[in-house]
Amino acid sequence: MNDGWRPSAGIDALRLRARLLERVREYFRVRDVLEVETPVAVARTVSDPQIESLQLTGDAPRYLHTSPEYAMKRLLAAGSGDVFQVCKVFRAGERSALHNPEFTMIEWYRVEMDLPGIMAETAGLAALLLADGWPHAGLPVEYLDYQAAFRRELQIDPLEVPMAVLAPLCVKHGLAAGSAADASRDQLLDFLVATQIGPNLGRHGLTCLHHYPASQAALAQLDAGDARTALRFELYAAGVELANGYVELADPGEQARRFVLDRQLRQVRGLASIDADERLLAALQAGLPPCAGVALGFDRVAMLAAGATRIDAVLAFPWERA
16 A cells, blocks of 8 residues: 555644744744745746756746745835744755755844844744754854864864865865866865764754855855955754854845856856846845844754654655655
């Protein structure tokens, strides 16, 4: 008999998800953050070369959104104030113990909040959600600079290390020599974060890894005190990345320039070309208030809260059973 109709998560895990979602909404309700909904099928998708979108067929190109970021920023520019959203998002080709092409994201934006503030708020929400299932949730949060993490784990400065040292180091830690020779600096740094640094973060309490290189700023502002770095952070628990956050870029000219750079990089890598989101640029032109934003992977948090090692344990129907 075919058991593919059955859910991969047990009823206790589904009840846990429901309780955690209630906590999320209460966390933002008491902070007077407005819950919003934005379209799942969108005319423009992200240009980030690290992310591939699922495209819909029909009369006009549409994509399943990889994040509600662009739409939520349009709301902010229209005067919404602080907002959050609980939604399904989609990313092509991402399937593993920690990835499902369809997953639940908690995304929020806080007006006039700086990097220390948004990191503390994100860690606070994660600790609340993990309080009953992860033994280290109540321990002090570690705030670790990206440079300091590389110095601690690999004894190099990621902003200064020459490629002649960086590439062999990646080979030493398991990257194929041919892949290392063809990789960009950021790809090599990402490999080391994924294999040598990230797995060691959040082992004794939550860790916020912050001030990523400016070349990895994505939609974050650069640090006025050191333009080599961006006001971006990631939150880790038990070696698992849970959230990615920024002090948001509000300059439409700089955003347009980054769209062009993304498009060029996608071309170099042989990826599909993505047009810039003109509505986002128009919203930035109208005026995005100073704000910080975060995207948190809810399924991963639920997995840790359940004491599981695969997100399938907290998904009703993962990709293969959907």
